[in-house]
Structures are given as structure tokens and as C-alpha cells.
Amino acid sequence: MELYDIIRSAATNAMLVMLLFTLAQSRYRAPVQWAALAVIVCLNTGLNIWFYLQDDYTTLAKLDIVYFIFVGIVAKPLFRDRLMQWLFNCFMVMNIYAAGVILSFYLCHLLPYPNYAVTLLRVLLFGAAIYLFRHHLRPLYRQAAERWDVYLIVSAALFMNFAWYFFSGADVTRMLTENIAPLLLLILLAVLLYLAALLSLRKHMQETLLREEHLNIRADRELTRHRLALMDEAVRQMSIAQHDRRHFNNTLLGLLEQGEAGKAAGLIRSYSESLPRKPRSYCDNVPVNAAVSYYAELARQQDIRCDLRLDIPQTLDVDEMSLAITVSNLMENAITAVSALPAPDRRLRLTAVYAGQLILECSNPFTGSVAFDEAGLPVSAKEGHGTGSRSVADFVRKCGGELVYEVKEGLFRVRIGMIGNNK
Secondary structure, three states: OHHHHHHHHHHHHHHOOOOOOHHHHOOOOHHHHHHHHHHHHHHHHHHHHHHHOOOOOHHHHHHHHHHHHHHHHHHHHOOOOOOOHHHHHHHHHHHHHHHHHHHHHHHHHHHOHHHHHHHHHHHHHHHHHHHHHHHHHHHHHHHHHHHHHHHHHHHHHHHHHHHHHHHHHHOOOHHHHOOHHHHHHHHHHHHHHHHHHHHHHHHHHHHHHHHHHHHHHHHHHHHHHHHHHHHHHHHHOOOHHHHHHHHHHHHHHHHHHHHHHHHHHHHHHHHHHOOOOOOOOOOOOOHHHHHHHHHHHHHHHOOOOOEEEEEOOOOOOHHHHHHHHHHHHHHHHHHHHHHHHHHOOOOOEEEEEEEEEEEEEEEEEEEOOOEEOOOOOEEEOOOOHHHHHHHHHHHHHHHOOOOEEEEEOEEEEEEEEOOOOOO
């Protein structure tokens, strides 16, 4: 066993686990992720050292694949991805691992000190993959993971091809040396397949964004219509207030002229108590607060109780107007759903928590059944309905977030999680 073996093992294991954590959606915060990463890397590095002492690189290469399959099973509870999405992540990581090992083996002989160069090449290859997925490909990749039924078979087939080469040979070094052409062609095929998938998803995303823009335009028009209605109502209320104030002043003047100071004071007191209170602020974010204020008033007019607890900062790295429209759609759908219920059941709850990641949840009582499509979105049989849900889904998808609908214990819930740096 040499020092470069330990360095190569530790670096490869660390980069692979970081890649997996980049592709998947973590359920816990960074300290838990780093602790899990450290445990996985230490265990695998210790296992690798044992085989280095036995000078058995062939069994080590096979065992590494088995080990990361085992890690994929054990580490699943740390992430929010559904089972098939998680399998897609694992196959993607193993395919990148196989391609990185093969390419580094061939390229290291072109550089000085190949035993150390192979580690540098793996760090560069895996680091490039992590950078691309984290900063450029994550929204597209999340779409691919959501469409696991289309892309999982392709990803699994590529993994089986790579695994066959590693498991079929009695000597891994000899296998890599004798199969240069087919292995490089397999890597090229994998790159082209994934590239074709991402390009098709990119086109789909562009079409989705265009559809979302149309939905936003419609939503903006609807909000504008509501604002104009509020302005008309405000003008009408102002006219009434001016008319009432003139009568109030005349009455007050008459009481004072008659020496009825006590009655005048009581009249002033009752008038002051009838004045509208200062509008409530629900959160620091101005667009979202405006949307919530409007729908909270709309709910009050329909005798719908609102439990609104919003921790949304003044500035966000997501499109704040789109977020406001999303909140509007959530509250509007909830108000529509509960407006037909008996008075005691007319309530909705909207909560938001921000801690580097914005978590929104809207819930309301519900009776009956809800049909969901293959993407997990509610389906409405009424013509003209369902546009708000699609708008919410498009916004969350654009942000690379997560959207979950569920009906449980008589409540209809919508939960949204999005990272705050996806503007």
C-alpha cells in the first residue's frame, strides 16, 4: 500500500458523496449532511485500505460499486426524493463514477507522476460534474428526476453496461487496457444520451416558461381587476365618509351650541371607535404582503377565518412578484374550496418559514375526493379551473423547488419548498 492509494481513495469517495448530495434534495441542514458525508467517506476509505494491503485492486473496484449501492439504500432517509427519483440519482452517480475512473486511468499516463495524476484527474472530472449540476443543470436535472419513468431505464442500462465490464474481468487493470475502444464509446454514448435528454428538457422548460408567462399575464390582469374594484370601493366609501362627516359635524356643532358638552364628548368617542384600524402587516415582503392582505380581506367578507403566520423577509432571491402570484393562487383556491362549507368549517391556514430555504404551506378543510395527475397535481373536471395550480407548479419548477399536494384527515394541504438563490 502506498500513500497515493490512500489519497486517491479518500478523494474519490469524497467527490462521489458530494455529487450525490448535489443531485438529491437533502432533508436536513448542512451539518447533518457533512457528518453523513464524513462517515460514508471514512468507512469506504478504511475498506479500501484493507484491499490495498492485500494488493487486490480488482476486488476493490467491484466492491466499491457494491458499497455505493449499499450507501444508496442506507442514505435514502436523509433525502426527500421519492424512491424512483432516488434510484435515478444513484444510477447517475455510478455512471459518472465509472466514466471518471475509466478516463482518469487512460489520461493519467499522459501526465508526469501518473499514480498521483490519477487522483488529480478524478478531482477535476468529478468537481466539474458537481459544478455543472450545482450552478447550471440543477433545474433541468430535477425535471429529469421527476420524469424517472422515461429516463430511469436509460440510466440503469448505462450502469449495467459499465458494471458488466468491471465485474466480468478477473483483472481490472487488464480489462481497462484491453477494452479502450468499447469503453470510450460507451462513455461517449452516455454523454450523448444525457445531453439529448437535457436538451429536450431545456426545450420543454422554455415552453413551460412561455406558458407560465401567459399565466402570469392573466394573473396580473386579474389582480389589476381586483385592485380597480378595491379603488372603486374606496372611492365609494370615501364619499359616504364625507357625507357622514358633514352630518357628524353639524350634530356636534348643534350639541356644543346647546351646551351639551358631555353628549358631544360621547359622540366624538363613539365616532373615534368606529374608525377603521391600521391595516395589518403580515410579513416584511411588500408584494407578498399586498397579495395576502387582499385575500385576507376577501376571506373576511365571506366569513372565512384565516390563520396567517408568515416569516418572509423583505428581499428574496426568487422572483418576488411570481411568489406573490403563487401565494395569491394558493389563497384563492383555498377560499374557493371552503366558501361552500358550513360556517364553522370556513377556515384556511397559510404559514411560511424562511431559514435559507423558504417553506410555504397552505391548508384548508375539504370534503370529497381529489384526483391527481401523473405529476402529483390536482385535476379539476370544471372547465377553467386548475390554472392556478399549474401556475404554482410552473413557478416552483422554475425555482428548482419541491411541490407536494396531499389530502389527509379532512385537510387539503399544499407544501412548497424552494431554495432562496434561484432567481
